[in-house]
Amino acid sequence: MTRALAAFLALFLLAPASTASAQLMADGPVVYGHHHLNASDPAAARRFWADTLGGKAGTFGANTTVTFANVILFFRDQAPTGGSIGSTADHIGLSVPNLRQVVDRVKANGFQMITQGSAPPTLEVVDDIARVNADTAIAFALGPDGAKVELLEDRTQKEPVKLHHVHLFSHQNAEMQAWYAKVFGTESRPAPGAFLSSGLPGVVLNFTQSAEPMAATPGRVVDHLGFEIDGLEAFTKKLEGMGVTLDVPYRSIPDRGLAIAFITDPWGTYIELSEGLDNLE
Numbered sequence: 001m002t003r004a005l006a007a008f009l010a011l012f013l014l015a016p017a018s019t020a021s022a023q024l025m026a027d028g029p030v031v032y033g034h035h036h037l038n039a040s041d042p043a044a045a046r047r048f049w050a051d052t053l054g055g056k057a058g059t060f061g062a063n064t065t066v067t068f069a070n071v072i073l074f075f076r077d078q079a080p081t082g083g084s085i086g087s088t089a090d091h092i093g094l095s096v097p098n099l100r101q102v103v104d105r106v107k108a109n110g111f112q113m114i115t116q117g118s119a120p121p122t123l124e125v126v127d128d129i130a131r132v133n134a135d136t137a138i139a140f141a142l143g144p145d146g147a148k149v150e151l152l153e154d155r156t157q158k159e160p161v162k163l164h165h166v167h168l169f170s171h172q173n174a175e176m177q178a179w180y181a182k183v184f185g186t187e188s189r190p191a192p193g194a195f196l197s198s199g200l201p202g203v204v205l206n207f208t209q210s211a212e213p214m215a216a217t218p219g220r221v222v223d224h225l226g227f228e229i230d231g232l233e234a235f236t237k238k239l240e241g242m243g244v245t246l247d248v249p250y251r252s253i254p255d256r257g258l259a260i261a262f263i264t265d266p267w268g269t270y271i272e273l274s275e276g277l278d279n280l281e
Helices: 003-012 043-054 100-109 173-184 232-241
Strands: 030-039 056-060 064-068 069-077 089-096 130-132 137-142 150-154 160-172 187-189 197-198 203-209 222-229 248-253 258-264 271-277
Touching: 003 089, 030 043, 030 160, 030 271, 043 056, 043 064, 043 069, 043 100, 043 150, 056 271, 064 130, 089 203, 100 130, 100 137, 150 160, 160 173, 173 187, 173 197, 173 203, 232 248, 232 258, 232 271
Parallel strands: 030 069, 089 150, 160 203, 222 271
Antiparallel strands: 030 222, 056 064, 064 069, 089 160, 130 137, 137 150, 187 197, 197 203, 248 258, 258 271
């Protein structure tokens, strides 16, 4: 049995009733759905992602979950092989209406700010916050097990916190952007010269050029990304027709109202495809 299939069986087939509440508000045939993280200490992960960053904590079977607007985080009780830095999934981006409050809470709760050294060198960092312009500021925090998080301020945002982006690193970032456009229908959007950017309902995907290939995600703190697909079975057949290998073929879970499959992008980013996650209660 493959690692992917074992994880699939443990998380979905064997899980009792869930207290996770879906918050996938984006609409479209392909939207962003979830992150799956490995956690050496699920309680510490919950304290960072829920108590500190403002997500809603829950459970799915024996697994901890934390839900933000537009994304669910699933945590496997398993020590990761490494942090997100150095892997293709370098960091997760969340937006908040008041960045100062969140940064202060991160520090008060004993977690590390890494804005200095993570923000573009053209930006001045003052008290762990880098101001991009009069309306935009960013900061970077390091969560348990080396999970890197970018925090962006959006003063017009009504939600206390929501998913903003996933930032992928590759020595072939233009090819990576093109692959996600071909597979998921992402649309190119303007971005700073430092990286390329594409849009998809519920998320922005950013692609930065790295000097060398990055580590694959399986086993790292951000183990895999998740996309929610309408008509997943037909979608997987289309992928096979495009030459994309299914690591775990399409599987339906009628008693959960879910279907699932797994693929890996050409640079080692493990990806779960789901249908029905937006109805998870």
